[in-house]
Amino acid sequence: MSVLEDAISTMSASSSVGEERPDLDRFYTPSLLADELVNLATVHPSSVVDFAAGTGNLLAAALKKWPNALLYANDVDADAIKQAGERLPLAEARSADFLSSRFHVHNTGEAQGWSIILLNPPFSQREAPVHVPLGRHSGLRCSRSMAFVMTAVQYLSAGGQLLAILPSSTLLNKIDQTAREVLQSTYSVEVVREPAYGLFEGADVSTYFLRISESDRPAFPSVTRKADLQSWKIIRGSISIARAHRRNAGTRGWVHTTGLNQGGISHRYEFPGQAYGKIAPSGSILLPRVGRFGSDKIVLVERDDGEHLSDCILAIQHSALDPAVIADLLKSNFSQLQTFYGGTGAPYITRDRLYAFLAEML
Numbered sequence: 001m002s003v004l005e006d007a008i009s010t011m012s013a014s015s016s017v018g019e020e021r022p023d024l025d026r027f028y029t030p031s032l033l034a035d036e037l038v039n040l041a042t043v044h045p046s047s048v049v050d051f052a053a054g055t056g057n058l059l060a061a062a063l064k065k066w067p068n069a070l071l072y073a074n075d076v077d078a079d080a081i082k083q084a085g086e087r088l089p090l091a092e093a094r095s096a097d098f099l100s101s102r103f104h105v106h107n108t109g110e111a112q113g114w115s116i117i118l119l120n121p122p123f124s125q126r127e128a129p130v131h132v133p134l135g136r137h138s139g140l141r142c143s144r145s146m147a148f149v150m151t152a153v154q155y156l157s158a159g160g161q162l163l164a165i166l167p168s169s170t171l172l173n174k175i176d177q178t179a180r181e182v183l184q185s186t187y188s189v190e191v192v193r194e195p196a197y198g199l200f201e202g203a204d205v206s207t208y209f210l211r212i213s214e215s216d217r218p219a220f221p222s223v224t225r226k227a228d229l230q231s232w233k234i235i236r237g238s239i240s241i242a243r244a245h246r247r248n249a250g251t252r253g254w255v256h257t258t259g260l261n262q263g264g265i266s267h268r269y270e271f272p273g274q275a276y277g278k279i280a281p282s283g284s285i286l287l288p289r290v291g292r293f294g295s296d297k298i299v300l301v302e303r304d305d306g307e308h309l310s311d312c313i314l315a316i317q318h319s320a321l322d323p324a325v326i327a328d329l330l331k332s333n334f335s336q337l338q339t340f341y342g343g344t345g346a347p348y349i350t351r352d353r354l355y356a357f358l359a360e361m362l
């Protein structure tokens, strides 16, 4: 057997290191299926990565198809990644939990991203039914396999493609609905192999292939994105007065989320004494920081001396863009904005998540 043949010969689940970690889902992709997946790529990659590479079966198929591409592998299972490194000429191998910040902190230097991302992520939901992607889509809650996709997709280079083998449940289930909407509104997303049972020996699960294509959006995180973000300023309001003590104030007073209505400020509340608290200047855009709301609560501050804000409101300013344009952008990307609101009780957004959304939106 030649070195290349040796490298690309498939390792089955049974040849993996022990079975003491069933949560890892070591259902390694059979060689024919791995070939089928990489043959569905329509770009010619300079670099290929698998963030849950196991012993490297998907990367072995990539090596066969694109012998000159740089191959990168990560897997939380250090023994599996060692085996991948022994059989494949990897440019880099890592062993980190892809759904933990350890991987991503280390990776912020990878500004250009990868031209092809291959994934056959773990599917099982044993330890938790709800998972949180890291990075740009951290406002989402979704299944484990979808959390891998939503975390991985931000590492696509401009014009790159992500090819994933996923459980068919992710096409219809409620938990992944928002993730599906975000993918569809942001990328070109295609089911390139219909759902089918029996593709993985020993796993009673229906799977399909998904292809996600970046158009010409810049990769994340890029230096220009960071520079762009410096043009944004987000102010969080500071006034907090219990409902029982709020008195309507006519035209002067502080603004709470209840006063953001139909694109304007319907009412304000009286200050107990002197006016105080953070002011959103004229031309900034207000939106609730907490709670479920409609796009009519996105409101432009028109008053020359600004508005005093409740701590449930955020104000957004941009150093160059026309405020009306920002308001329109927020409204036209409203369903995506909602996905950046997270939390176990009332949904809320942090300033960091809002910055991430603004970076995404532009």
Ligand SMILES: C[S@@+](CC[C@H](N)C(=O)[O-])C[C@H]1O[C@@H](n2cnc3c(N)ncnc32)[C@H](O)[C@@H]1O
Residues within 6 Å of the ligand: 023, 024, 025, 026, 027, 028, 029, 050, 051, 052, 053, 054, 055, 056, 057, 058, 074, 075, 076, 077, 080, 096, 097, 098, 099, 119, 120, 121, 122
């Ligand atoms: C279904 S196997 C696929 C392996 C390989 N991509 C293939 O197709 O042959 C899933 C892999 O995900 C890895 N894995 C599970 N949880 C992980 C995590 N949090 N971060 C990185 N890898 C993980 C497992 O160790 C396992 O190798």
